[in-house]
Amino acid sequence: MAEAWGPYCLFLLLLLRGTAGDLTDGNSEHLKREHSLIKPYQGVGSSSMPLWDFGGSTMLTSQYVRLTPDERSREGSIWNRVPCFLKDWEMHVQFKIHGSGKKNLHGDGFALWYTKDRLVPGPVFGSKDKFHGLALFLDTYPNDETTERVFPYISVMVNNGSLEYDHSKDGRAAELAGCTVDVRNQNHDTFLAIRYSRGRLTVMTDIEDKNEWKNCFDISGVRLPTGYFFGASSATGDLSDNHDIISLKVFQLMVEHPPEDENVDWTKIEPSVSLLKSPKDNVDDPTGNFRSGPLTGWKVFMLLLCALLGIIVCAVVGAVVFQKRQERNKRFY
Numbered sequence: 001m002a003e004a005w006g007p008y009c010l011f012l013l014l015l016l017r018g019t020a021g022d023l024t025d026g027n028s029e030h031l032k033r034e035h036s037l038i039k040p041y042q043g044v045g046s047s048s049m050p051l052w053d054f055g056g057s058t059m060l061t062s063q064y065v066r067l068t069p070d071e072r073s074r075e076g077s078i079w080n081r082v083p084c085f086l087k088d089w090e091m092h093v094q095f096k097i098h099g100s101g102k103k104n105l106h107g108d109g110f111a112l113w114y115t116k117d118r119l120v121p122g123p124v125f126g127s128k129d130k131f132h133g134l135a136l137f138l139d140t141y142p143n144d145e146t147t148e149r150v151f152p153y154i155s156v157m158v159n160n161g162s163l164e165y166d167h168s169k170d171g172r173a174a175e176l177a178g179c180t181v182d183v184r185n186q187n188h189d190t191f192l193a194i195r196y197s198r199g200r201l202t203v204m205t206d207i208e209d210k211n212e213w214k215n216c217f218d219i220s221g222v223r224l225p226t227g228y229f230f231g232a233s234s235a236t237g238d239l240s241d242n243h244d245i246i247s248l249k250v251f252q253l254m255v256e257h258p259p260e261d262e263n264v265d266w267t268k269i270e271p272s273v274s275l276l277k278s279p280k281d282n283v284d285d286p287t288g289n290f291r292s293g294p295l296t297g298w299k300v301f302m303l304l305l306c307a308l309l310g311i312i313v314c315a316v317v318g319a320v321v322f323q324k325r326q327e328r329n330k331r332f333y
């Protein structure tokens with residue numbers, strides 16, 4: 001009888017561990033220099049250590065990598081030359097978007113990429129459309145005049161080469177999740193982080209000068225291969241801004257994978273998102289497809305109640321088992 005409760009206790013422990021080890025903490029992180037862009041940007045564009053290539057209007061100083069200046073019709077990009085074979089990674093980006101344009105008279109923002117194709121100019125924030133992989137757009141200009149959304153707006157898109165980014169709708173049709181961020185012309189440092197681990201994609205921002213990560217969104221069921229390239233690109237049109245990348249750091253996450261993952265060729269995975277697994281939360285926008293509310297007070301209460309009951313059951317089972325052992329011991333001696 002007591003043994004039958006064993007699996008339940010184990011499950012409960014896993015559950016508790018799963019909720020405790022969330023987000024940026026909890027995992028040991030390792031900076032990967034070959035995928036990182038750090039001041040004073042050694043190895044950028046140089047022939048001796050060419051880790052990064054840049055194209056278009058991108059300009060390098062000792063303090064920042066400027067993808068576009070605050071001028072019309074410019075586009076620039078910077079791309080890592082080394083394909084990323086990490087299964088679980090986290091990217092921290094320090095950036096600065098600033099310019100002389102008044103409210104809503106500036107654009108267009110920048111994109112961060114984890115894609116198969118690199119250094120190919122195109123219409124999506126200065127880079128190729130119908131890409132393969134992951135894109136995060138930091139869109140500063142609402143092209144869709146009917147939108148009730150507040151810009152600047154971060155959104156993500158996963159593409160297997162078939163989808164087009166619709167600029168006139170700010171990419172809304174293909175968007176998986178997003179959030180509003182107030183990042184333009186700030187006097188303090190602004191950061192964002194992308195974490196991809198075991199199919200879970202999390203984006204966080206640190207833009208309020210509080211030195212803490214705030215959740216933008218967190219979705220599951222995202223499949224991305226290894227062997228793609230990190231990059232950043234930006235474009236201006238009739239409206240412009242300076243789009244500066246100050247640093248881009250990629251960390252390896254030390255995460256355990258189930259044994260069956262060993263049999264998969266990770267370089268052959270098609271980028272996709274499974275609609276069956278719903279995202280954890282997306283409070284921002286009630287109209288999106290893949291959204292559900294965050295844990296409500298009631299759900300939290302039920303969860304705690306279950307946990308408490310579970311702990312009591314485990315304690316009782318433990319006591320019973322212990323007592324039986326004692327009895328057995330008595331018999332032996």
Ligand SMILES: *[C@@H]1O[C@H](CO)[C@@H](O)[C@H](O)[C@H]1NC(C)=O
Pocket residue numbers: 160161162270
């Ligand atoms: C690519 O994605 C589209 C839509 O998401 C899907 O219909 C298509 O089958 C996918 N193609 C491949 C090769 O996976």
Ligand SMILES: [Ca+2]
Pocket residue numbers: 108139140141142143167170
């Ligand atoms: Ca836009």
